Amino acid sequence: MKQLRLLPAACAVWAATLLALHGNWCIVVPVLALVLWRWQRGQAILCAALSALAIVVTKVRLARAVPLGDVLTGTVISDPSETRGGWLLRLRVPGYPFQVPVFADEPAPSGAEVTVSHGRLTSLTPPDSLAAHVAENFRELVVTTVGPSSQGLLPGMVLGDTTLQDAAEKQLYIDTGLSHLSAVSGSNVAIVCSAAALLVKGPRLRVAASLAALVVFVLLVGFEPSVQRAAVMGLVGLLAVLNSSRMEPMHGLSLAIIVLLFIDSELCSSFGFALSVAATAGIVVVSPLLYRHLAVIGWPDIFIRALAVAIAADLVTMPIVALMAGEVSVVSVLANVLVAPATAPVTILGLIAAIFAQLGPLSVLGAGLLAVAEPFTWWINTIAHGCTGLPLNTVAASPFLVLLAYGWVVAGIIYRRPLLTLLCVIAVLVPRHLETPQKPVHVVATEEDVYPIPPGTCSIVVTEDSPPDYPTRTPEGIPVFYR
Incomplete structure (x- = not known):
């Protein structure tokens, strides 16, 4: 329990910042202090002090936020x-x-x-900026080296650059729970830092190599807020990989939450930040517990570890996704398990290729690395297309229903009933798929009538407007036809 000593403080800072921005913050500190005082006085003092400081920082920022002009x-x-x-x-x-x-x-x-x-x-x-030049040179190398199925994925998985992905491709990865691959996330940072750590021996050298790799990665990708969050969350995940004895992963995660909220108060109401925190916590805390229960199945160890990580990440992030979007991907665990072996090779080979892409004549070496990475990106793209073609790949759901469903899944794993759990999931989903009304074509008079789009729509037909000079799709990737 020692590694949880900063968790109450992190939750207190998050709640205080949220209420300072959007609610009645005056009651936060006294109520929090009173509750914790009866539990542990040291925690009460720490949480009250950090909460008060978070409120002051947030209120100062709000005071500086004068009305903006047109x-x-x-x-x-x-x-x-x-x-x-x-x-x-x-x-x-x-x-x-x-x-x-x-x-x-x-x-x-x-x-x-x-x-x-x-x-x-x-x-x-x-x-x-340097990051902009890096991205431009890498895109040019990607377009001239690999096929269409890999051109959108490679810049996304390496640099978080989705410029080469159209709306349909972005929606494809959203529907299959693979959109996190095309964004700079903590997993990217953990992969890069872990690869650097494996090249040297000794704990101090490993830490130094990981930090050096992190600096290079951030310089190449840029200093966007999402990159800053990914860097912090990736370092927290790396603590679990390196099995640090000085700072446990949950202790590091709690400290990261506090620091990031002091740096940027708006993160308290950011779905992206909540997903990053939840995914990191799930991977470092929940996945080892699931792994111990799944290991008795007797499947290959690498598959069991990938399955444990995918289920853990899904378990803690799906309620947030349901709250945010009103629907969740049913195939995300399957898709993430199948693409897991391809993720690290694409990230590492692509990052080295991105460095070579900046070196003029040496870019030919980068092209060779991209050729090696292309089968892995082809595999990821193929899995995404295959999973999105499965019946009922996404379903409408509330956070409560997601928690209830995953509660049964986790119970089945703990009590060693994986086959029974799988049959129960199929028994619930198949009738729902058969009852789901399918409306493949959505016919409207004008473009203004397109929304709302019925669930299951595969294409949209506009009957009265004149067609544009170029193919049209909605932001969700649904093609629009004119007649």
């Missing part, structure tokens, strides 16, 4: 997101303490300096 100039800090009416950009505005979401009529790459006026992008200065 014209905004700032730096794009993440990849743009396509919406029904245009693009969502997230800006860092000089002198403003929070990131600013802005809707614009056209996209802008991460790192670009833009000016937005009344939803129109009036000026754009292309990004001139």
Whole structure:
């Protein structure tokens, strides 16, 4: 229980920051202190002090957040997101303490300096950072080296760059629970740092090699907020891999939560941050417990470990996904287990290839590494297409139903009834699939009538509007036809 000593403090800081931003924060400190005082006085003092400090930091940031004008100039800090009416950009505005979401009529790459006026992008200065040049050179090498099925995945898995993925490909990975592969996450950091640690001997050299690899990785990828979170969460995961005796993984995770919330108060209400924390906690805490119970099945050890990690990550993140999207992927565990052996080779080979891509004539060596990595990305893409073609790959669900379902799954694993658990899952899902009304074609009069899109829609037909000069898809990847 020693490694949980900072967990109450992390939860207290998270709750205090959330209430300071969105609720009544005045009751946080006294109520928290009173509850913990009867449990442990040291915890009460620590939690109350950190909560009070979190409230002060958040309130100071809110006081600096003066109203913004109609014209905004700032730096794009993440990849743009396509919406029904245009693009969502997230800006860092000089002198403003929070990131600013802005809707614009056209996209802008991460790192670009833009000016937005009344939803129109009036000026754009292309990004001139090292990460932008790295991504551009790597994209060019990828396009000229590998096939179409790998072109979207490689930059995404290596640098978190989804520029080469269209809406349909992005939705494919979302539906199969593989979208995390195309984003810079803690798993990327853990893979890179672990590979560096394996090259040397001795605990101090391993830590030094891991930190050096982390610095190189961040320099190549950039300093976006998601990269900062991934770096911190990846280091926490690395603690579990290296089996550190000085800082247990949960202790490191709790410390990371506190530090990140002090750096960026908005993380308290970020689904991405919640998913990162949950996934990290699931991998370092839940997966070892599941592994011990799954090991008795007698399957190959590498498969059991991959299955334990996939179930643990799904168990702790699916309720958040259900709360966020109202639906979950049923095939995500299967897909993640099948692609697990291909993830590390793509990340490591791709990262080395990205370095060679910056070295002019030596980029031919990078092309050779990408050729070696291409079968792995082909496999991931093939698994995604295969899983999305399975019956009922996504279902509508609430967080409660997800927790209830996974409770039965975990109970089946603990009591060593995997076959019975699998049959129960099939018995629940198959009738639901047979009863789900299928509507493959959604016919509407104009483009404004497209939403809401019925579940199960495979294509949309617009009867009255004139067709554009280029193929059209919705942000969800559904093709739109005109007649």
